[in-house]
Amino acid sequence: MAKVIRFDGRAIGPREPCFVIAEACDNHLGDLAVAKEMVRQAKACGVDAIKFQHHLPDEEMLKEGVPMSGNFNIPLYEFLQRYALKLDQHYELFQYCKALGITYLCTPFSLKAARELNEMGLGAFKIGSGELTDLPTLKVIASFGKPMILSTGMAEWSEIDETIAALRPINEQIILMNCISEYPAKHSDVNLNVIPEMSARYDVTVGHSDHTPDIYTSIGAVALGAKVVEKHFILDRRQPGPDQSVSIEPYEFYELVKGVRRVEEALGGSKKVHDLEKPIRSWAHRSVVSLRAIPKGSRITVDMVWTKRPGTGIPAKHLEEVVSRTAACDIPAHHLIRWDELA
Numbered sequence: 001m002a003k004v005i006r007f008d009g010r011a012i013g014p015r016e017p018c019f020v021i022a023e024a025c026d027n028h029l030g031d032l033a034v035a036k037e038m039v040r041q042a043k044a045c046g047v048d049a050i051k052f053q054h055h056l057p058d059e060e061m062l063k064e065g066v067p068m069s070g071n072f073n074i075p076l077y078e079f080l081q082r083y084a085l086k087l088d089q090h091y092e093l094f095q096y097c098k099a100l101g102i103t104y105l106c107t108p109f110s111l112k113a114a115r116e117l118n119e120m121g122l123g124a125f126k127i128g129s130g131e132l133t134d135l136p137t138l139k140v141i142a143s144f145g146k147p148m149i150l151s152t153g154m155a156e157w158s159e160i161d162e163t164i165a166a167l168r169p170i171n172e173q174i175i176l177m178n179c180i181s182e183y184p185a186k187h188s189d190v191n192l193n194v195i196p197e198m199s200a201r202y203d204v205t206v207g208h209s210d211h212t213p214d215i216y217t218s219i220g221a222v223a224l225g226a227k228v229v230e231k232h233f234i235l236d237r238r239q240p241g242p243d244q245s246v247s248i249e250p251y252e253f254y255e256l257v258k259g260v261r262r263v264e265e266a267l268g269g270s271k272k273v274h275d276l277e278k279p280i281r282s283w284a285h286r287s288v289v290s291l292r293a294i295p296k297g298s299r300i301t302v303d304m305v306w307t308k309r310p311g312t313g314i315p316a317k318h319l320e321e322v323v324s325r326t327a328a329c330d331i332p333a334h335h336l337i338r339w340d341e342l343a
Contacts, residue, residue: 129153153181285311
């Protein structure tokens, strides 16, 4: 069984509640006041953590060769130069989240960014799908000794195998996220059944990072064993940005969290008659009844009896035992037959 991962006072793993992350990404457009409002709204929605991104554009990409976002009209490098949060802003958000009682998470997109976040005191590292195969960087992050949540979009099994094999000897605190790096993702490409397969293949806690434009697959992931759910978050979807098409607004996030908790309530594995079922069971089951009046001494034939509600008489499964018996008294029509009325 996968090990339970612990950080920031929370346990993530088997038999633990699903850990829900609001991915703020860069939907704040570099405005710290907007980022703080996102923290407040996420907290009000009931999420466990809000996640930001630490970009140092010159550390993570070349100026040329990275295409423009389909959701924004400038190159990604230029977008990040304009709108990425600075380290002091991350630290302020880190402290703000702590004061509000919500976990601050952050994705580093370069080794330098990871080192800065580690020195800041970040409790766990969320690694994006694009960095899953960056083993030199991931090994250093693993050496920090903190939990790592790894998204697996765009990855083949062999690539996930390599990453797990490289990191496990350094740090066993690994959570894998089923993910499809489409913006937005087609529902038919999400493949939620990968979640239990991934869990069995690596014996780790598995979650789901969702890029569909709605909440349904995120909720469905919980039914299939996801112990972490990450969904992109935006205050107003009319705002342009690289992640706009896969982000949901606060009222939707509230419904997502509610759906996750309802599904968790429903995941019990016992089959029994519940207390609230018992009153219904008493009338909803069928009993043997007379279809017409049966005089005393008559041999009961199949055309005289059948099964109807309520279920408070001879259970329907005994119909064949009633047929061929003899009426020990006059039995009226449309009557729940009792054993003492039969000879």
